[in-house]
Amino acid sequence: MRLNRHPLTAIPLLGVALFGQSSGQDRNQADHMEHRFDNPKQSAKSFDDPARDAWQMPTRVIEALGLKPGQIVADVGAGTGYFTVRLAKSAAAPKVYAADIEPSMVSYLNERAGRERLNNVVAVQAAADTPNLPETVDLVLIVDTYHHIGGRQVYFRKLAQSLKAGGRVALIDFRPDSPEGPPKEFRFTPEQVKAEMSKAGYALAAQYDFLPRQHFLIFAIAGRPAR
Numbered sequence: 001m002r003l004n005r006h007p008l009t010a011i012p013l014l015g016v017a018l019f020g021q022s023s024g025q026d027r028n029q030a031d032h033m034e035h036r037f038d039n040p041k042q043s044a045k046s047f048d049d050p051a052r053d054a055w056q057m058p059t060r061v062i063e064a065l066g067l068k069p070g071q072i073v074a075d076v077g078a079g080t081g082y083f084t085v086r087l088a089k090s091a092a093a094p095k096v097y098a099a100d101i102e103p104s105m106v107s108y109l110n111e112r113a114g115r116e117r118l119n120n121v122v123a124v125q126a127a128a129d130t131p132n133l134p135e136t137v138d139l140v141l142i143v144d145t146y147h148h149i150g151g152r153q154v155y156f157r158k159l160a161q162s163l164k165a166g167g168r169v170a171l172i173d174f175r176p177d178s179p180e181g182p183p184k185e186f187r188f189t190p191e192q193v194k195a196e197m198s199k200a201g202y203a204l205a206a207q208y209d210f211l212p213r214q215h216f217l218i219f220a221i222a223g224r225p226a227r
Contacts, residue, residue, distance in 0.1 A: 055213050058086045064208055064216070065170060067092035071138040074162070076131045077145030078123075079105055081112050087141070088118045094138075099124040099131035129155060133162045139170060144214070146173040147188065156200035160221050168205060168226050169219045171197075178213040190215045198222075 067073065067087075071094045075084045078098035088096045098109045098121055109123035126132050129151070131140075140159065149155050159169065174180070176187045188196075194204055194217065202219040205226040209216070220226035 052082070055211070056082075057211060058083060060210060061172070061216065062086060062090050064206075065139060065141070065218075067094050067139065069093065071095075072135065072164075073097070074099055074124075074131060074133050074137045074140045076126065076140055076142045077101075077148070078109060081109050081121075083141060083143055084109065084121060085112070085116060085118065088113075088121045093120060096121050097124050097131075097133055097137065098122070099126040099133065101126045101128065130158055131162070136162055136164045137167060138164050139168050141170045141172075143172045144174065146171050146193065152196055153200045156197060156202065160201060163221065166220070166224060166226055169197075169202065171217045171219070172211065172214050174214055180213070190217060193217055 061083075067090060069092050071092060073087055073094045074097040075081075075087060076099045078084045078100045081098060084096050084098040087094060096118075098106075098113075100106055100109065100123075103125065106123045106125050109121070112118075113121035113123065122134075124132055124134070140163065146152075156169070163169070171193060173193070174187050176184065176189060178187065190207065193215070197204075197217075197219050201222055203222040204217060205220040206218040207216070208218075218226070
């Protein structure tokens with residue numbers, strides 16, 4: 001998922017190989033991990049594998065998000081649309097911006113939304129330093145992508161401009177002891193994530209521990225009540 005070079009180091013906004021470690025495509029930086037996901041059909045074999053549901057628990061995750069009809073959600077690092085599709089089909093039926101930095105993934109998302117007749121899904125070409133959301137949103141969901149983001153303090157401060165009043169950012173990423181995920185140095189504890197998000201101007205709004213392989217944290221802009 002690479003577009004072009006930006007002031008911040010280019011980052012692929014998609015969860016690292018869910019079922020393996022790094023590969024020759026990886027370029028690891030001091031604070032994040034780079035990985036190309038430019039073959040959507042190949043990636044879909046793992047990202048959308050039905051076996052993933054057992055530990056990703058998407059229905060329970062979406063229930064925890066507490067979405068309401070009329071809200072707008074951004075799935076940042078949407079990849080092949082694992083969460084995008086489920087969000088769009090949920091009871092709240094929110095408008096979903098599926099943002100990804102790989103042009104091939106954006107094309108795939110457009111095709112999938114058309115194929116599944118999801119008129120409430122809009123694929124967005126993200127950049128390295130911003131998801132390029134065309135309007136403010138109620139919720140940003142970032143799954144298995146946090147460890148790919150470089151310059152996170154700057155990134156999330158900028159992202160705050162895309163949140164509505166009371167908007168939230170939900171982060172799901174691999175635990176240090178997960179049986180799969182990125183290399184160990186790119187797995188963060190909840191405490192590390194909270195500390196980084198605090199520096200970016202956010203406060204913890206909720207924390208869930210039901211995912212067996214990932215932590216699940218929801219943040220709001222500090223000083224603003226989440227809704």
